[in-house]
């Protein structure tokens with residue numbers, strides 16, 4: 383009989399079975415103690431997995447001894463999803479990076495540690511394409527992308543990670559191996575636990591192999607940048623372009639505040655002579671003929687709706703346009719020690735109201751807030767800049783954030799469109815669901831991870847990132863008496 387209160391005995395077993403995959407040096411533990419949210423919590427051990435089966439072995443021991451296990455890809459999560467907030471073991475899967483592209487079946491089979499840019503480059507050699515492209519694609523892994531149902535710029539035309547996952551292999555919390563879905567285009571056999579795992583942030587199972595759908599690689603692109611009189615005009619673009627039969631592969635919005643900020647940062651005007659106003663970055667892709675024809679229609683639309691615009695016919699020109707989008711983010715980072723990137727999502731026709739809400743919050747709380755992002759999906763990133771050392775400013779920023787989240791939910795949206803809940807969004811996630819929905823999610827968690835070893839402290843816990851302290855309520859029914867939300 384194992385003693386669940388004896389983590390040392392568990393670690394000894396882990397060493398015995400996994401040998402030099404288990405690291406306990408301070409450097410390794412520290413390296414794996416935080417992610418993109420930059421809240422650090424030391425694990426007791428790091429397991430650098432070399433073979434699929436080691437995941438099962440580690441989980442079996444962890445489950446017997448109730449050791450928390452945090453699965454990790456590249457650690458680029460912006461929500462603390464990969465932070466081992468309750469200590470225990472970190473399962474580092476970045477070494478499981480086998481990758482094969484099966485051209486005949488138009489699929490890729492890959493280990494969870496495969497980096498998205500490498501997957502895209504390998505597929506492109508066969509004229510194939512894996513479209514989801516988070517801005518972190520040069521370092522984030524497919525395992526992390528599946529766990530967060532990652533999005534990115536091209537989702538407006540091609541969809542999110544979930545739309546490309548055909549089959550998953552991996553391990554349940556007790557170390558048993560499972561396969562969800564198959565390498566087929568269709569699957570209607572039994573419960574769809576594959577899709578339950580996608581977006582479950584490492585709390586329901588560990589992915590060790592994924593089969594992904596690939597599509598034909600679009601060979602040509604053209605990029606446009608336009609400046610618009612108002613948010614109403616800029617944010618009517620998803621609907622207006624659709625009516626014209628245009629399906630951009632990228633449709634990005636930058637608000638007036640962001641343009642003002644980046645122009646001050648780079649010291650030049652993006653469109654000389656035009657005051658800071660909302661902008662759209664639009665990319666068309668497809669065959670040469672498609673891109674040519676659609677460019678004519680988009681040019682006409684720009685002429686009728688934009689104050690000024692330009693398009694890129696060479697890669698260099700396109701890079702200059704992309705610089706505007708990149709500088710939007712980098713200029714904000716110069717403003718304060720903390721930049722919170724909130725990836726909220728609202729229905730397409732509520733985006734103007736979201737931007738108006740942000741304008742109001744800026745004024746009411748005196749906090750610097752810039753909005754940019756994927757307006758083709760209603761997934762606008764709201765960035766709040768404040769100085770964490772300044773307690774009074776932090777309080778104002780947190781109050782603004784709370785109001786933002788409530789408004790997003792009121793507008794029929796969600797507090798996260800692509801980053802997940804992790805730790806950072808736990809103070810707001812309860813408001814998103816009514817009691818029945820919340821209980822159903824907890825029941826799923828209890829069924830698949832009864833000892834709560836998989837990424838404990840995430841999604842359900844209430845964690846206060848501002849005080850860096852946790853109030854563990856996981857698997858309790860603390861919120862039972864709250865008013866259900868519609």
Ligand SMILES: Cc1cc2nc3c(=O)[nH]c(=O)nc-3n(C[C@H](O)[C@H](O)[C@H](O)COP(=O)(O)OP(=O)(O)OC[C@H]3O[C@@H](n4cnc5c(N)ncnc54)[C@H](O)[C@@H]3O)c2cc1C
Pocket residue numbers: 417418452453454455456457458459460463464475494515516517518521522523524525526527528529530531532533534535583584585587588589590800801837
């Ligand atoms: C500069 C920058 C830009 C970004 N841009 C975008 C963007 O455009 N779109 C977007 O969606 N995100 C973006 N992100 C966020 C981040 O890159 C994504 O959330 C990404 O999916 C995380 O991948 P990762 O490999 O780093 O996973 P990690 O950060 O290591 O882990 C993330 C979550 O996945 C779980 N997990 C990891 N691997 C597995 C596995 N094999 N099985 C089960 N669970 C697992 C972890 O436990 C954790 O909960 C950005 C981040 C940065 C730093």
